[in-house]
Each structure stands twice: as C-alpha cells, then as structure tokens.
Amino acid sequence: MRVPVGVKASLFALAIMGSYTYFANSIPQIESKPPQELSLEGGNVTPAQLVKAGEEIYKTKGTCEICHRIGQKGTRAPDLAGIGSRAATRKPGMSAKAYIIESLLQPSAYIVEGYPPIMPAVDKPPIGLNRSELWALTAFLESLGGTVDVKLDDIPKTAGAAAGGGAAPELKIPGDPKSGEQVFAGKGTCIACHKAGKIGASPVGPDLSQIARIQTPDYIMKKILDPASVGTVAGFPPNVMPKDLGTRLTAREYTDLVAFLLTLK
Ligand code: HEC
Ligand code: HEC
Known part of the structure; x- marks a missing residue:
C-alpha cells in the first residue's frame, strides 16, 4: 500500500513527539503543547499506521490519559484495556466500532456503571479533535482487543466541525x-x-x-x-x-x- 509523503511525514512527526513526551508525562501530566493537527483525509494509510497515530493522539492532544488508564483501575474514568471487544457488548445490536465512535462524540449516550457522566465530547472544545484524529483514535481503541476496521467514512461528516482547526476558541470570562x-x-x-x-x-x-x-x-x-x-x-x-x-x-x-x-x- 502506498502512503503519500505528507501523511508519512506527519505520522513520523507524531511518533517522534510522542516518544519524547511519553515518559515525562506518564502520570498524570501530559504534553502541555498539543502536537500539530493531524490530517489524513484523502491519504492511504495502513491500519498499523492509523493505530500508531491514534495512540499518539490518545496520549497527547486527546488528553485521554488525564482521566483514563489502560490496564489500571481507580482513576477518574474506566480502564480502556479490552475496549475493542467489550465495546460490542455495551448496547444490544450496536457494533464495537459504532459504540466507540458514539463514546467519543456523545459520551453520555451510554454511561458506564459506577462513573459520572463527566466525559466531554472530544470533537468539541476544549479537546477539539478533527475527523482524521477521530478516525485514528477509533482505530487505536479498536486495536485494544478488537478488530481494526474503521474507515474515515464511518466518522460523521459533522464531527470535529466545532474543533475550529484544532485551536479551541477561547471563551471570554470577564473575571480576573x-x-x-x-x-x-x-x-x-x-x-x-x-x-x-x-x-x-x-x-x-x-x-x-x-x-x-x-x-x-x-x-x-x-x-x-x-x-x-x-x-x-x-x-x-x-x-x-x-x-x-x-x-x-x-x-x-x-x-x-x-x-x-x-x-x-
Ligand atoms: C474528564 C475525564 C475524561 C476525559 C478527558 C476522557 N474521558 Fe472517556 N470517559 C470518562 C468517564 C468518566 C467515562 C465513563 C462514563 C461514561 O460512560 O460516559 C468515560 C467513558 C469512555 C469510553 C467508554 C468505555 C466503556 O467501557 O464503555 C470510551 C471508549 C472513552 N471514554 C474513551 C475516551 C478517549 C479516547 C478519550 C480521549 C480522547 C477520553 N475518553 C477522554 C472520562 C473521560
Ligand atoms: C473539603 C474539600 C474540598 C473543597 C474545600 C473544595 N473541593 Fe472541589 N472537590 C472535592 C472533592 C472530594 C472532589 C471530587 C468528588 C466530587 O466530584 O465531588 C472535588 C471536585 C472538584 C472539581 C471537579 C474536578 C474534576 O476532575 O472533574 C472541581 C472543578 C472542583 N472540585 C473545584 C473546586 C473549587 C474551585 C473549590 C473552591 C471554591 C473547591 N473545589 C473546594 C473537595 C473539595
């Protein structure tokens, strides 16, 4: 499978940034500067590259690690180990892929027992992921115990629209x-x-x-x-x-x- 140079370069940049920041930021601080916007639209990427890019988003711009851990309990949010297969059991008739995408875009559509509905929609500020980033992130979550089959077209066209090019619009609070x-x-x-x-x-x-x-x-x-x-x-x-x-x-x-x-x- 051929990968356009631009896509390769940005995946590579993401991978490098991720490896530098991983140790410094493991618990619970994460990289304070978001990585550059990831755009994969129109690009051919292999599932493995997509999963890798999704993992970097999970650790950096996605801020998921501030609340979630993989293989560890007792934090603000459910352990995501095995979510790729568990997702298929959450809602009758809903595939793992559809459940994962819904979890990211409408987190309170299904509330995991024992947790409060505090997860923000990750395509809106302050997290503000774009469609490519949601695609890669879904692939990463599917890879945790499931099958990576997500296509860009599975991510609703409206998703990420409020992300505003990655930079969350600053809300002006009149306070000091x-x-x-x-x-x-x-x-x-x-x-x-x-x-x-x-x-x-x-x-x-x-x-x-x-x-x-x-x-x-x-x-x-x-x-x-x-x-x-x-x-x-x-x-x-x-x-x-x-x-x-x-x-x-x-x-x-x-x-x-x-x-x-x-x-x-
Ligand atoms: C502010 C804390 C917080 C952040 C940030 C957050 N989440 Fe969550 N997430 C939660 C909580 C709490 C739940 C459980 C309640 C619910 O179902 O909405 C949850 C549920 C989930 C679920 C469903 C898990 C299951 O077992 O059914 C997935 C998948 C998920 N989050 C993925 C993510 C990803 C990926 C990110 C980063 C882009 C993220 N979350 C960011 C708090 C957070
Ligand atoms: C006596 C202890 C106590 C005081 C004082 C207190 N808090 Fe809290 N706060 C907590 C506890 C415990 C939690 C977590 C349990 C919960 O959600 O209620 C919490 C949760 C929070 C959260 C949610 C954090 C998250 O990760 O979602 C915010 C925001 C917050 N507090 C802000 C404040 C602010 C601002 C003040 C001062 C005006 C304040 N708290 C005073 C004990 C306190």
Missing part, C-alpha cells in the same frame, strides 16, 4: 485570573482540598492543574455552584466538596475564580 487565584487560596478554601498548578498540594480532591484542558467551562461553573449536579468524580468521596460556595462567594469572586480555573491547562 489573578484575583481568582487569591479566591482559590483564600476565601474559597479550594486549596484545602485541591492542587492547582504551582499552588496547593492536598490530595483530598482531584488535582485541578489541567482542568481546563479536559473540561468545559460549563462543567467547571456547575461544579462550584452545585457539585452534585455534575456527579462525583470516580475515585473520590461524594459530598466532600462544599455545597454552599455559591452563597459564600460574591458574583465577582466567583467570576474571578472561574477565570483562574480556565487558565489551568
């Missing part, structure tokens, strides 16, 4: 991140339970150092005002995060705090 950091460390008492980049160290709640890379502003805002409304992060106790933050903070403090959290990437 510097003041928000003070709320985080002071009146908000967040620091008693959370780490956020250079500040804090408490393991009571999840590390928020990369929260803006994996979650939407909507989720972050709801989590502060009404923590139970968006479920409990797996591996952490429910009802520990205070419920009255919305009444304790002024609107100004809340907006500043959200602006600060959105800088955590």
Whole structure:
C-alpha cells in the first residue's frame, strides 16, 4: 500500500513527539503543547499506521490519559484495556466500532456503571479533535482487543466541525485570573482540598492543574455552584466538596475564580 509523503511525514512527526513526551508525562501530566493537527483525509494509510497515530493522539492532544488508564483501575474514568471487544457488548445490536465512535462524540449516550457522566465530547472544545484524529483514535481503541476496521467514512461528516482547526476558541470570562487565584487560596478554601498548578498540594480532591484542558467551562461553573449536579468524580468521596460556595462567594469572586480555573491547562 502506498502512503503519500505528507501523511508519512506527519505520522513520523507524531511518533517522534510522542516518544519524547511519553515518559515525562506518564502520570498524570501530559504534553502541555498539543502536537500539530493531524490530517489524513484523502491519504492511504495502513491500519498499523492509523493505530500508531491514534495512540499518539490518545496520549497527547486527546488528553485521554488525564482521566483514563489502560490496564489500571481507580482513576477518574474506566480502564480502556479490552475496549475493542467489550465495546460490542455495551448496547444490544450496536457494533464495537459504532459504540466507540458514539463514546467519543456523545459520551453520555451510554454511561458506564459506577462513573459520572463527566466525559466531554472530544470533537468539541476544549479537546477539539478533527475527523482524521477521530478516525485514528477509533482505530487505536479498536486495536485494544478488537478488530481494526474503521474507515474515515464511518466518522460523521459533522464531527470535529466545532474543533475550529484544532485551536479551541477561547471563551471570554470577564473575571480576573489573578484575583481568582487569591479566591482559590483564600476565601474559597479550594486549596484545602485541591492542587492547582504551582499552588496547593492536598490530595483530598482531584488535582485541578489541567482542568481546563479536559473540561468545559460549563462543567467547571456547575461544579462550584452545585457539585452534585455534575456527579462525583470516580475515585473520590461524594459530598466532600462544599455545597454552599455559591452563597459564600460574591458574583465577582466567583467570576474571578472561574477565570483562574480556565487558565489551568
Ligand atoms: C474528564 C475525564 C475524561 C476525559 C478527558 C476522557 N474521558 Fe472517556 N470517559 C470518562 C468517564 C468518566 C467515562 C465513563 C462514563 C461514561 O460512560 O460516559 C468515560 C467513558 C469512555 C469510553 C467508554 C468505555 C466503556 O467501557 O464503555 C470510551 C471508549 C472513552 N471514554 C474513551 C475516551 C478517549 C479516547 C478519550 C480521549 C480522547 C477520553 N475518553 C477522554 C472520562 C473521560
Ligand atoms: C473539603 C474539600 C474540598 C473543597 C474545600 C473544595 N473541593 Fe472541589 N472537590 C472535592 C472533592 C472530594 C472532589 C471530587 C468528588 C466530587 O466530584 O465531588 C472535588 C471536585 C472538584 C472539581 C471537579 C474536578 C474534576 O476532575 O472533574 C472541581 C472543578 C472542583 N472540585 C473545584 C473546586 C473549587 C474551585 C473549590 C473552591 C471554591 C473547591 N473545589 C473546594 C473537595 C473539595
């Protein structure tokens, strides 16, 4: 099978970037700079190349590893070992391929037992994968115990449309991140339970150092005002995060705090 030079070059670049960043970023930090946009449309790639490209996306731009592990339990999200075959058993009459694609584009269409519905649609900001990237990622997930048979045409044409060329459009929050950091460390008492980049160290709640890379502003805002409304992060106790933050903070403090959290990437 012939592979256009452009495709080879970008797969190679992805592979190199991945191997440099893999060790430095294994747990749970991942590469802070997303790799360049992957485009495979119109290219002939072998299943093996596609799986390799998908694995790099899984570890880098996809940010999947911040929540998922392969062959390891007890993190924010299900272990993806064996998903290539398990996917076929999730919904009666749905193929493994169709289930995997649905899991990426509409994560709450099926909720894995024991987990909250917190996975964001990965073709939308902040993750914002394009169609080629979704294609490669699906091939990688199929390769975990299943058969790699996904074609580009299996990925809906509308998928990735909101990705905006890979760069997630910045949501403008009118708050001041510097003041928000003070709320985080002071009146908000967040620091008693959370780490956020250079500040804090408490393991009571999840590390928020990369929260803006994996979650939407909507989720972050709801989590502060009404923590139970968006479920409990797996591996952490429910009802520990205070419920009255919305009444304790002024609107100004809340907006500043959200602006600060959105800088955590
Ligand atoms: C913010 C955390 C988070 C991120 C980031 C995330 N996921 Fe998930 N994912 C979850 C949670 C929680 C579930 C289980 C709840 C559900 O079914 O929606 C899940 C479910 C899944 C499932 C279904 C698993 C099964 O056993 O049925 C797949 C497949 C999956 N994720 C793949 C991915 C991939 C690939 C990425 C990266 C592009 C990713 N996820 C990013 C949290 C996340
Ligand atoms: C007494 C401890 C405690 C305090 C104080 C606290 N949290 Fe939490 N927080 C938790 C725990 C435990 C979880 C995980 C369980 C859950 O989802 O409710 C959590 C979850 C979160 C999440 C979701 C993280 C994810 O990975 O999805 C966000 C965002 C968050 N907290 C922000 C804040 C902010 C902002 C403050 C300060 C205004 C704060 N928390 C104060 C304990 C706390």
